[in-house]
Amino acid sequence: MDQTERNKRQSIIDHCLEMNRSGLNQGTSGNISVRHEDGLLITPTSIPYESLSPEDIVFLDANAEPHGPHKPSSEWRFHKDILDARPEANSVVHAHPTYCTTLAIMGMEIPAIHYMLAVFGGPNIRLAPYAIYGSKKLSDYAVEALRDRKACLLDHHGSIAIGASLEQAMWFAVELETLARQYHGCLQLGDPPLLTDQQIQDVIDKIAGYGLSDD
Numbered sequence: 001m002d003q004t005e006r007n008k009r010q011s012i013i014d015h016c017l018e019m020n021r022s023g024l025n026q027g028t029s030g031n032i033s034v035r036h037e038d039g040l041l042i043t044p045t046s047i048p049y050e051s052l053s054p055e056d057i058v059f060l061d062a063n064a065e066p067h068g069p070h071k072p073s074s075e076w077r078f079h080k081d082i083l084d085a086r087p088e089a090n091s092v093v094h095a096h097p098t099y100c101t102t103l104a105i106m107g108m109e110i111p112a113i114h115y116m117l118a119v120f121g122g123p124n125i126r127l128a129p130y131a132i133y134g135s136k137k138l139s140d141y142a143v144e145a146l147r148d149r150k151a152c153l154l155d156h157h158g159s160i161a162i163g164a165s166l167e168q169a170m171w172f173a174v175e176l177e178t179l180a181r182q183y184h185g186c187l188q189l190g191d192p193p194l195l196t197d198q199q200i201q202d203v204i205d206k207i208a209g210y211g212l213s214d215d
């Protein structure tokens with residue numbers, strides 16, 4: 001393996017560790033993939049992040065054949081299907097963050113409670129219907145919920161975020177959990193007023209022109 005590939009593999013491990021340190025995830029329930037050659041690099045199943053080395057990361061080729069000493073994450077299917085469906089994305093971050101998962105259990109999507117929703121591509125973060133983990137059905141639901149969006153929730157499960165890079169996908173995953181936490185807080189006080197689709201569209205247009213900065 002060359003240095004570039006080794007760096008990619010190490011970066012996956014570093015972000016897994018960061019995901020647990022920051023409280024975004026617990027145990028090994030989260031998983032991360034990064035596009036590589038005609039396939040993707042993905043975390044192996046059931047191995048604590050602390051004991052991972054670059055060789056443990058699994059390469060899944062274009063035919064979904066795993067290469068390496070371990071089995072890929074049980075969620076490899078939606079990682080592969082999302083990267084196949086979204087050529088602009090190069091990384092997928094999946095986790096079970098507390099607030100995202102709380103809303104998902106309650107069958108809720110995240111509506112336009114904050115202008116930062118626009119960063120994700122539209123006025124809501126959709127909830128993909130429930131299907132058992134690792135299934136083709138769950139993968140299909142996730143790809144559909146992610147249409148024109150950078151993230152989605154998974155019913156009774158967790159969240160998925162995508163990005164042009166692993167750093168960006170992780171940024172979306174953290175921002176999504178922040179929005180979920182804010183929405184959860186709003187719901188304690190009542191029925192939150194929402195921004196209109198036009199107000200969200202105005203932010204999308206502004207980001208396209210000026211980038212994301214309100215300072």
Ligand SMILES: [Zn+2]
Pocket residue numbers: 029030075094095096133157158
């Ligand atoms: Zn999961």
